[in-house]
Amino acid sequence: MEYFEALAVGDTDSFGDYEVTREELTAFAGRYDPQPIHTDPDAAAQSMFGGLVASGWHTAAMTMRLLVDHQLADSRALGALGVDSLRWPEPVRPGDRLSVHTEISEKEPFDDERGRVAIDVTTTTDSGDTVLSMVGQVLWERR
Template sequence: MAREHFEDVEVGETRTFGEREVTREEILEFAERYDPQPFHTDETAAADSLFGGLIASGWHTAAMTMELLVTNVFTDLAATGALGVDELRWPSPVRPGDTLTVHTEVIDTEPWNEELGLVRSRTTTLVDGDEVMSMVGLVLYERRER
């Protein structure tokens, strides 16, 4: 299959993909290592928190979103890496047993240099159609025409 280069990307292009169930065990494991706040690591404390139960770290949600992007989309792209993300938000928590899906929409493209183009895409992570994370990715793609 041909890889999608910068010239192939169109503003307004959308994709929806992935199904990834989130487990209690991985929420605890990730949080204990990288974000050890009580509502991520202690079910009793989490029950008494603003969230009313155990939730995944937003950083964990971002990592799971990246996993879905890589396994479902990036293998078909001539993407070389990212410059970062803008507008990262976690409007709703992710809980054990939730299933994540991802929706992307290309919102802008621009040449970066002679070899690369910059693609800005809004990525929205969903649970049962409700937004749990959003961000604008700044991804560099190889240009076919040099």
């Protein structure tokens, strides 16, 4: 259970092997982002993407799942203040496998009980395409 004091600027981590299925992609989109490029294979085929692509919000949700499973669940992270510079430079497609790379870029006390940690997050596919980048602003418990 890492406390704020154990973290250092420059710390990195890489993890994950999340398989994106067509069923999950269309189910998420149908519920939260029902645009044809996410829900209708025929319409998506005629789009600039040439086929179904995940909602950016789904990409963020899958990234969050990987972060919790591999980094945050066993930490003293208390929650996030938000994210900065959220980008989806390439689309996620059915069959892609996602992994995440993190690097701590800033760290400072927030108050007597918590510290703020800026974490650069990059999500990539198994073919090396970057599909998400952001900077998470996370509060961490201090000793």
